[in-house]
Amino acid sequence: MSLLECRDLHVWFDQTHGGQVHAVNGASFGLDAGQRFGLVGESGCGKTTTILALMGLLPPTASVAGEVRINGTDILCGGEESVRPFRWRDIAMVFQGAMNAFNPMKTVAWQIAEPMVYHGVADRAEARSRASELLELVGIPAAAGKRYPHEFSGGMRQRAAIAMALACEPKILLADEPTTALDVMVQAQVLELLTRLSDELGLALILVTHDLPVVAQTCERAAVMYGGEIVEDGPVADLYHAASHPYTRLLFAATPDLYGEERITTIPGGPPRLDSVIAGCPFRPRCDVPMERCDGEHPTLSITGPDHRAACHRNELQGAK
Amino acid sequence: MSTPHAAPSAAESLLEVEGLAARYPVRRGLTQVLARQTRRWVHAVDGVSLSLARGEMVALVGESGCGKTTTVQTISGMVTPSSGSIQLDGAEIVGLSERRLRPLRRRMQMIYQDPYESLDPRFRVSQTLVEPMLIHGIGGSRSDRARLAAEALERAGLAPAGAFLDRYPHELSGGQRQRVAIAAALVLGPDLLLADEPVSMLDVSVRAGVLALLDALRRDPGMGILMITHDLSTAAHFADRIAVMYLGRIVEQGPAQTVVRAPRHPYTRALLSVVPDRDPRKAGTPQILTGEAPDPANVPSGCRFRTRCPVAEAQCTTADPHLRFPSDATDPAHEVACHLA
Amino acid sequence: MSVQISKASPSAEVVGPHRSGFLRTALREHKAAVAGLAVIVFFVVLSVIGPYISPYSATAQTCAVYAPPSAQHWLGCDDGGIDMLSELIQGGRVSLLVGFAATLISMVIGGGFGILSGYFGGWVDTSLMRITDYLLVIPDLVLAMVIAEVWGASLLHVIMVIGILEWTSTARIIRAEAMSIRERVYIKRTRGLGAGNARIIGRHILPQVGPLLVANTVLTVAVAIYLETALAFLGLEDPGVTTWGTILNNAFQRTAISSGAWWAIVPDGFVIAAVIVGCFLLGQAIEDTLNPRLKVAHLSVRRWRLRPLIGRGEDAI
Numbered sequence: 001m002s003l004l005e006c007r008d009l010h011v012w013f014d015q016t017h018g019g020q021v022h023a024v025n026g027a028s029f030g031l032d033a034g035q036r037f038g039l040v041g042e043s044g045c046g047k048t049t050t051i052l053a054l055m056g057l058l059p060p061t062a063s064v065a066g067e068v069r070i071n072g073t074d075i076l077c078g079g080e081e082s083v084r085p086f087r088w089r090d091i092a093m094v095f096q097g098a099m100n101a102f103n104p105m106k107t108v109a110w111q112i113a114e115p116m117v118y119h120g121v122a123d124r125a126e127a128r129s130r131a132s133e134l135l136e137l138v139g140i141p142a143a144a145g146k147r148y149p150h151e152f153s154g155g156m157r158q159r160a161a162i163a164m165a166l167a168c169e170p171k172i173l174l175a176d177e178p179t180t181a182l183d184v185m186v187q188a189q190v191l192e193l194l195t196r197l198s199d200e201l202g203l204a205l206i207l208v209t210h211d212l213p214v215v216a217q218t219c220e221r222a223a224v225m226y227g228g229e230i231v232e233d234g235p236v237a238d239l240y241h242a243a244s245h246p247y248t249r250l251l252f253a254a255t256p257d258l259y260g261e262e263r264i265t266t267i268p269g270g271p272p273r274l275d276s277v278i279a280g281c282p283f284r285p286r287c288d289v290p291m292e293r294c295d296g297e298h299p300t301l302s303i304t305g306p307d308h309r310a311a312c313h314r315n316e317l318q319g320a321k
Numbered sequence: 322m323s324t325p326h327a328a329p330s331a332a333e334s335l336l337e338v339e340g341l342a343a344r345y346p347v348r349r350g351l352t353q354v355l356a357r358q359t360r361r362w363v364h365a366v367d368g369v370s371l372s373l374a375r376g377e378m379v380a381l382v383g384e385s386g387c388g389k390t391t392t393v394q395t396i397s398g399m400v401t402p403s404s405g406s407i408q409l410d411g412a413e414i415v416g417l418s419e420r421r422l423r424p425l426r427r428r429m430q431m432i433y434q435d436p437y438e439s440l441d442p443r444f445r446v447s448q449t450l451v452e453p454m455l456i457h458g459i460g461g462s463r464s465d466r467a468r469l470a471a472e473a474l475e476r477a478g479l480a481p482a483g484a485f486l487d488r489y490p491h492e493l494s495g496g497q498r499q500r501v502a503i504a505a506a507l508v509l510g511p512d513l514l515l516a517d518e519p520v521s522m523l524d525v526s527v528r529a530g531v532l533a534l535l536d537a538l539r540r541d542p543g544m545g546i547l548m549i550t551h552d553l554s555t556a557a558h559f560a561d562r563i564a565v566m567y568l569g570r571i572v573e574q575g576p577a578q579t580v581v582r583a584p585r586h587p588y589t590r591a592l593l594s595v596v597p598d599r600d601p602r603k604a605g606t607p608q609i610l611t612g613e614a615p616d617p618a619n620v621p622s623g624c625r626f627r628t629r630c631p632v633a634e635a636q637c638t639t640a641d642p643h644l645r646f647p648s649d650a651t652d653p654a655h656e657v658a659c660h661l662a
Numbered sequence: 663m664s665v666q667i668s669k670a671s672p673s674a675e676v677v678g679p680h681r682s683g684f685l686r687t688a689l690r691e692h693k694a695a696v697a698g699l700a701v702i703v704f705f706v707v708l709s710v711i712g713p714y715i716s717p718y719s720a721t722a723q724t725c726a727v728y729a730p731p732s733a734q735h736w737l738g739c740d741d742g743g744i745d746m747l748s749e750l751i752q753g754g755r756v757s758l759l760v761g762f763a764a765t766l767i768s769m770v771i772g773g774g775f776g777i778l779s780g781y782f783g784g785w786v787d788t789s790l791m792r793i794t795d796y797l798l799v800i801p802d803l804v805l806a807m808v809i810a811e812v813w814g815a816s817l818l819h820v821i822m823v824i825g826i827l828e829w830t831s832t833a834r835i836i837r838a839e840a841m842s843i844r845e846r847v848y849i850k851r852t853r854g855l856g857a858g859n860a861r862i863i864g865r866h867i868l869p870q871v872g873p874l875l876v877a878n879t880v881l882t883v884a885v886a887i888y889l890e891t892a893l894a895f896l897g898l899e900d901p902g903v904t905t906w907g908t909i910l911n912n913a914f915q916r917t918a919i920s921s922g923a924w925w926a927i928v929p930d931g932f933v934i935a936a937v938i939v940g941c942f943l944l945g946q947a948i949e950d951t952l953n954p955r956l957k958v959a960h961l962s963v964r965r966w967r968l969r970p971l972i973g974r975g976e977d978a979i
Contacts, residue, residue: 010969012969016691042524042525042526043495043524056966058966059966060965060966062966062967063966063967063968063969064966064967064968064969065968065969065970076968077968079966079967079968080965080966153613154385155613183384183385183551184384184551184552184553184592184595184596185384185591185592185595185609185610185613186384186613187595188595188597188607188609189609189611191597192607192609210524210525211525211597212525212599213554213596213597213598213599214597216597216598216599216600216601217597217598217601217604218597236601237601237602240599240600240601240602241600241602250526251525251526252599254525254526254528254529255525255554255599256529256552256554256555256557256558257554257598257599257600258553258554258557258581258593258596258598259557259581259582260554260558263529264528264529264532264558265529266526266527266528266529266530266533267526267527270494397854399850399853399854423856426854426855426856427856430854430855431851431854433847433850433851434847435847438846438847438848439847439848439851440848441848441852441866441870443869443870452852452855452857452865453855453856456855456856456857456861457855457856502851505851505855509855
């Protein structure tokens with residue numbers, strides 16, 4: 001039994017003008033303590049929606065199906081009421097854009113202490129001393145907790161957001177684009193912090209990002225999402241060296257490398273519209289090696305190697321050979 | 322401020338920036354004003370010199386707050402420099418009146434970071450493209466302008482132009498919007514493009530396309546491109562030269578491959594070491610500098626990098642190093658501002 | 663960087679804040695706006711065709727003093743034996759004229775002050791906003807009474823007084839909007855192209871604040887009509903002119919209440935309230951449409967639904 005298990009997760013959004021968008025289509029993955037898992041893909045592929053669904057943090061226009069289990073307990077089955085006890089205590093999140101995660105009128109330490117009091121894990125005094133500990137843990141001097149969010153730099157704010165997520169000692173930390181707005185050096189600092197936390201505290205980490213090198217260097221395993229589906233998942237080294245889905249391969253080819261000699265390429269076209277059912281392979285229009293089958297038949301995830309799955313008809317072709 | 326005298330030869334550079342400085346006053350509270358505390362300045366750009374030839378792409382890299390955006394804004398005339406000179410084709414532009422500057426603006430065009438914000442949401446693509454022509458009185462008639470707009474759009478890679486001219490920005494993807502913004506710059510036939518993080522807001526899958534477009538533009542009409550980026554990998558791939566900025570100064574500059582493969586400044590080395598590799602098996606040893614760059618209102622004495630430098634020595638606290646060729650330079654175009662290089 | 667919420671709505675194409683057609687959107691999304699617009703249109707049409715459908719003269723005596731409502735006189739008659747319905751129609755013409763004309767004045771002044779102040783900032787902003795502040799803190803009604811007294815009671819004066827008093831809030835709102843638009847990248851880009859202030863204001867800022875100005879104007883019409891009524895009720899209007907306000911004033915002065923002639927007061931009060939509510943409904947709806955942020959704050963209200971998976975269970979890996 002994994003610490004976190006997400007099985008066949010679906011999310012739909014109602015649209016204002018009628019109709020629905022199938023934002024997440026059957027995502028399944030599992031995660032154990034101390035593991036770091038990357039969720040990558042272009043914008044609009046469903047990464048953020050997936051982790052918001054794990055937290056039960058979806059707007060009223062959303063409907064959800066599937067199972068999300070933490071230590072075997074299905075947390076979504078009872079709607080908001082069944083998620084609430086788990087949220088922040090077992091599964092916490094670092095939101096994209098750390099500035100918006102803070103109330104500008106309260107000190108940083110106060111805001112880190114607040115969820116502890118709210119969830120009843122500590123009283124005021126205890127929470128305050130723990131907030132100081134957490135700040136030290138993420139590399140901010142405890143005294144700085146008396147300051148207000150706007151007095152923090154971008155990197156410090158991101159660290160403080162991580163400290164806030166850790167307030168109730170969660171087992172699972174979800175990080176949505178935690179380094180996107182940061183400089184390379186600060187990015188390196190934050191990634192090092194996240195890695196250290198997962199190593200030392202046994203925190204399971206889901207890192208959502210469009211930045212493949214970040215995932216390659218931080219996570220052990222990753223899933224590539226496209227059009228609301230996971231199209232490939234496996235160990236990051238396999239994704240890079242032996243990609244089983246053309247999208248993964250093309251994404252890596254589009255990512256410049258510091259010392260690489262080869263030309264970086266684009267993936268023509270854009271992501272598919274998710275407001276109608278896609279008959280064939282969703283990646284078919286942008287694929288560089290399409291086949292006839294891809295037009296009418298929707299590929300499903302199949303095993304292509306140890307701990308490695310991909311949803312591409314080509315793999316079955318090669319398997320048959 | 323020196324005035325230009327002799328016209329430079331054609332082989333000389335398109336853009337020549339010399340000792341450029343720009344500063345902002347630090348806001349003082351009322352009590353400080355009453356106490357007659359002296360006005361303090363943030364030296365956002367503090368003595369930047371760089372040159373750019375036609376057909377060349379130079380990448381300006383560095384952390385946020387290092388002054389790269391201010392440098393570009395100063396060159397484009399949106400920020401007034403406190404000292405230094407900027408020459409476009411040998412003609413000084415610092416100190417020109419807005420009226421005299423206007424024809425020069427046509428020759429330098431800026432590309433902005435956020436394609437979702439840089440187009441008027443109420444303007445169709447055709448209106449966005451025609452507007453610069455109306456401002457500068459280009460194209461005799463409405464049909465002339467329409468033709469020029471269509472041409473620019475196709476050069477920017479949105480072909481057939483007819484499919485895009487009548488659309489609104491919200492009907493376009495990020496990459497397409499950025500191409501429209503580039504086309505709106507192209508209609509003026511500029512010599513110099515100033516691109517501020519042109520792809521950082523775009524999806525990975527379309528970045529290469531926009532960068533390849535910039536690459537093509539510097540080759541074909543031979544534009545000079547000054548690109549701000551924080552992504553060293555992009556700089557290494559597309560730029561001819563890289564200039565690394567730290568706290569308002571260029572600390573190292575040279576041919577892109579030389580800077581990336583044989584960095585001489587400890588700051589450049591640290592920056593390069595923390596760029597994650599897309600290959601999970603090639604894990605480097607990141608040399609993570611602690612903290613962030615100091616406040617530009619409070620620049621350290623001596624070498625401005627010494628407070629975070631892993632190899633700083635006693636001399637670094639007193640003497641301010643200037644850009645020079647390293648003693649054992651292999652590439653004559655490679656300059657470093659470090660006592661120890 | 664995009665806001666959380668926009669990331670969570672994964673439609674294939676990015677839909678930006680597109681403001682043209684705001685009126686249509688407001689009417690489609692807010693039923694109250696349709697009601698508001700219907701009320702306004704009804705009274706405007708009534709005013710335009712009023713002279714042709716008015717059953718009696720609005721100035722001549724056609725029945726007994728304070729005659730109660732009857733088949734001939736639906737809303738009864740006033741103290742001078744004038745048909746109330748005809749008088750209401752005539753009064754509406756004038757009241758609406760005052761409302762719209764005064765609003766036009768306040769729109770021009772307020773819009774102009776707001777745009778110039780927000781766009782230029784600096785000393786322009788400081789001086790224009792200082793003037794605005796002075797007018798803002800003076801109680802409207804008191805100042806209106808003073809001016810009406812000094813200038814003398816006339817319809818034109820009332821229009822000008824209301825117009826001059828009501829632009830301050832418009833100026834404040836438009837200024838804030840202009841300030842935020844000024845900082846947009848596309849304005850910087852246009853300036854970088856070499857565009858002058860006139861072009862930037864005329865082509866980029868004005869069209870963008872336009873819808874907000876309209877929303878505000880609709881709200882101002884309500885305030886203007888209200889203020890007109892109040893001035894007239896206080897007897898500060900030309901007594902020779904029939905407006906909804908002077909009807910109320912007349913009825914009040916000429917003991918309509920003690921005579922039990924409710925029909926001289928209630929219908930008039932009702933139409934005033936109806937127009938004001940109509941303007942508010944429409945104005946609010948337009949404002950809501952223009953400010954989607956009000957709709958977005960739903961992360962705290964987590965009412966997402968669960969839905970069973972039909973025939974998909976065995977596919978799950």
